[in-house]
Amino acid sequence: MNDVASFGANIQKTVLEATSDALGLAILVCDKNDEIVFASRPILQFYPIPAHFLEAGTRLKDFLGAIFDSGVRSGTAPETSRRHANRDEWISEHLSHHWRERFDVVERIGRHRWINVRTRRLSSGLGIVAINDVSEQKKREEQMQIDMERVELTEGILDCLPNPICVKDRNLCYIAVNKAFCAIHGMTADAILGRSVWDLLEPDLAEKFERSDRETLESGDVHCQPEQIVQADGEDLWVVTRKFRVGDPGKYLLVTCMNDVTDLVVGYSGLDDITTGRSPLDVKDYSVFAPAQNCYDPFRSIDMQHLVEAGAIIDPYVKGKQKILLMTSAAALEINLVPQLRRWGFDACAVRNITELAAFKDACAARGIIIEALLIDGTMADALATVASWTMSPSLVIARDWKAVELRASILALCENGIGALPSAEVEGPADWDIIVPETNLAGRPMPEVEVVVAEDNEINQFVFAQILEGLGISYRIAANGEEAVKFWQQYRPNLVLMDVSMPVMNGFDATRAIRALEKNAVFQTPIIAVTAQALDIDIEQSKLAGMDDYITKPISPDMIEAVYRKFVNTKAERMTG
Numbered sequence: 001m002n003d004v005a006s007f008g009a010n011i012q013k014t015v016l017e018a019t020s021d022a023l024g025l026a027i028l029v030c031d032k033n034d035e036i037v038f039a040s041r042p043i044l045q046f047y048p049i050p051a052h053f054l055e056a057g058t059r060l061k062d063f064l065g066a067i068f069d070s071g072v073r074s075g076t077a078p079e080t081s082r083r084h085a086n087r088d089e090w091i092s093e094h095l096s097h098h099w100r101e102r103f104d105v106v107e108r109i110g111r112h113r114w115i116n117v118r119t120r121r122l123s124s125g126l127g128i129v130a131i132n133d134v135s136e137q138k139k140r141e142e143q144m145q146i147d148m149e150r151v152e153l154t155e156g157i158l159d160c161l162p163n164p165i166c167v168k169d170r171n172l173c174y175i176a177v178n179k180a181f182c183a184i185h186g187m188t189a190d191a192i193l194g195r196s197v198w199d200l201l202e203p204d205l206a207e208k209f210e211r212s213d214r215e216t217l218e219s220g221d222v223h224c225q226p227e228q229i230v231q232a233d234g235e236d237l238w239v240v241t242r243k244f245r246v247g248d249p250g251k252y253l254l255v256t257c258m259n260d261v262t263d264l265v266v267g268y269s270g271l272d273d274i275t276t277g278r279s280p281l282d283v284k285d286y287s288v289f290a291p292a293q294n295c296y297d298p299f300r301s302i303d304m305q306h307l308v309e310a311g312a313i314i315d316p317y318v319k320g321k322q323k324i325l326l327m328t329s330a331a332a333l334e335i336n337l338v339p340q341l342r343r344w345g346f347d348a349c350a351v352r353n354i355t356e357l358a359a360f361k362d363a364c365a366a367r368g369i370i371i372e373a374l375l376i377d378g379t380m381a382d383a384l385a386t387v388a389s390w391t392m393s394p395s396l397v398i399a400r401d402w403k404a405v406e407l408r409a410s411i412l413a414l415c416e417n418g419i420g421a422l423p424s425a426e427v428e429g430p431a432d433w434d435i436i437v438p439e440t441n442l443a444g445r446p447m448p449e450v451e452v453v454v455a456e457d458n459e460i461n462q463f464v465f466a467q468i469l470e471g472l473g474i475s476y477r478i479a480a481n482g483e484e485a486v487k488f489w490q491q492y493r494p495n496l497v498l499m500d501v502s503m504p505v506m507n508g509f510d511a512t513r514a515i516r517a518l519e520k521n522a523v524f525q526t527p528i529i530a531v532t533a534q535a536l537d538i539d540i541e542q543s544k545l546a547g548m549d550d551y552i553t554k555p556i557s558p559d560m561i562e563a564v565y566r567k568f569v570n571t572k573a574e575r576m577t578g
Helices: 007-023 060-070 087-098 135-160 179-185 203-219 262-266 304-310 331-343 354-367 383-389 404-417 459-472 482-492 508-518 537-546 558-568 573-577
Strands: 026-030 036-039 102-108 114-121 127-133 165-168 174-177 223-230 236-246 253-260 290-294 323-327 347-351 373-377 395-398 452-455 476-479 496-500 528-532 550-553
Touching: 007 026, 007 036, 036 060, 060 087, 087 102, 087 114, 114 135, 165 179, 203 223, 203 236, 203 253, 236 262, 323 331, 323 354, 331 347, 347 354, 373 383, 373 404, 383 395, 395 404, 452 459, 452 482, 459 476, 459 558, 476 482, 482 496, 482 508, 496 508, 496 558, 508 528, 508 537, 528 537, 537 550, 550 558
Parallel strands: 223 290, 323 347, 323 373, 373 395, 452 476, 452 496, 496 528, 528 550
Antiparallel strands: 026 036, 026 127, 102 114, 114 127, 165 174, 165 253, 223 236, 236 253
């Protein structure tokens, strides 16, 4: 009998050792009698046991007992390894693992060390165990779990903040948004993420925002800009927007935080404009707030007929509203005209007779309140006497035949220039008013050759206006700039002017001022409607100051044009029904 190992056995041992080194594995091979056939030296890196337990012929039970006695066994930390542990049970359990056909487990063998143990039992009875260190992988997984928990916590905090916040990647696509930012656009986070500002805003604003985004990403300088935002629900949001660059070079992210200062800008007020006693910031110049997002579509959710009947569309908040006092004994006039004046942007209230007027005057003088204009019901017997005795501010006698556009224009002129108007020759009428501000009509004024002048420089929008007006059966002329619009107005004296506010040569504001100057002494004042790309308070205020009567926003629609025409022009019944 020859006890010397064969030459082939040495080759197999060499191959196993090379495989162990190449793969970074600790390999243990046992025969069907649970005796060690081969054990690679890297096993000692995991288990601090005497080297002779790795020699061929050692029983697997003795090998496992040595591991248990070392205190660094699977699933334990060194300081707790000997507590409440039964040696025989632990050895029996692990022997059973070795006799499974296939067994994989990741185990901790120290405070910060983890190993992956893979056991295979072959049909010949040989058992092979491969052990490798997965501590780094486990640490990464644990760190990833910690990071995920931290991200979830951060997202929860950001979603609870009232300030809109968004994060963009290097391509300026949204990769994170909080609930306040989603509320601005009236969209869910899923609908915003992955998109860019070009998908959400008008091209001119998108270009401006992208330019500031690029500058911040490239330079690292913080961008700061006061902005006015119109949210999806139509409410104004006044913010100070700051943009920051965060992250490592090559992996920069852009964080945008919009600090809500609406309460400071508009102040605090309760019912009936009674202040709560707080001290809001007194903003005298709204121009410091640049136009930003306009996510509100006024014609998406408003019933058009209700819109026409409700009166003026423009009702922005105006700092320092002009105070108008109405004197009338007619309850219907007070109930209807005072709200109409407020819709036009005035701060209005009413008194019913001379006695109340005198008391109101004394109360205002005591509190330092200035009344910009007094409106007097022309049907009252003492209307002219009141005008003669009133010296506190300019006054205007309103007669029953006043038209809506003329009334508003006269009040504005009265407040700005102190020029009013006398009542018509026939001021007598019923004691009560059936209609406060009658619908505009063109009685006594011949139908013009051109009913509507459109001032629009964009050729596509010109085509859209033409198609809509032709479909409504309304005659029109289209001017390519504000100067041409003024000339068309002088030539045709139309019933209505649709004025784009942004045009070459002469913009819509200047063109409106020119028309108002030309018709200063005219009996009939042409309604001028601003056409804007955005319904921002700043643009609306400029439109009102220029003398425009209302506004509509692009993109325009047939319902929109017909609603404006119905409101400001008394058309023939057959046109409205056909």
